Amino acid sequence: MNKKSKVLNIIGKIYGGIFVIIYLMSAIFTWFINGWSEMISIYFNPFNVANIILVVIVLLPAIILFYLGNYFEEKENSEIKNNK
Numbered sequence: 001m002n003k004k005s006k007v008l009n010i011i012g013k014i015y016g017g018i019f020v021i022i023y024l025m026s027a028i029f030t031w032f033i034n035g036w037s038e039m040i041s042i043y044f045n046p047f048n049v050a051n052i053i054l055v056v057i058v059l060l061p062a063i064i065l066f067y068l069g070n071y072f073e074e075k076e077n078s079e080i081k082n083n084k
Contacts, residue, residue: 005072012065019058 023043031039043051 008069
């Protein structure tokens with residue numbers, strides 16, 4: 001694994017981890033303030049399309065970083081195999 005792919009994967013993991021922590025903290029705070037049913041209807045309702053779209057948009061940089069890290073790693077591995 002080269003340095004570039006390792007850095008991209010680490011940054012993607014950090015970004016994704018921070019997003020998960022903030023998302024769960026906001027869900028817990030909503031639960032404490034508005035109650036259980038309000039928290040479920042806002043954060044975990046599969047029919048809340050706006051929330052799903054927003055989650056995908058916010059997680060998109062982490063997904064792209066993971067993809068680029070894996071792409072560079074596979075590219076390096078294929079170059080090593082071709083040189084042998």
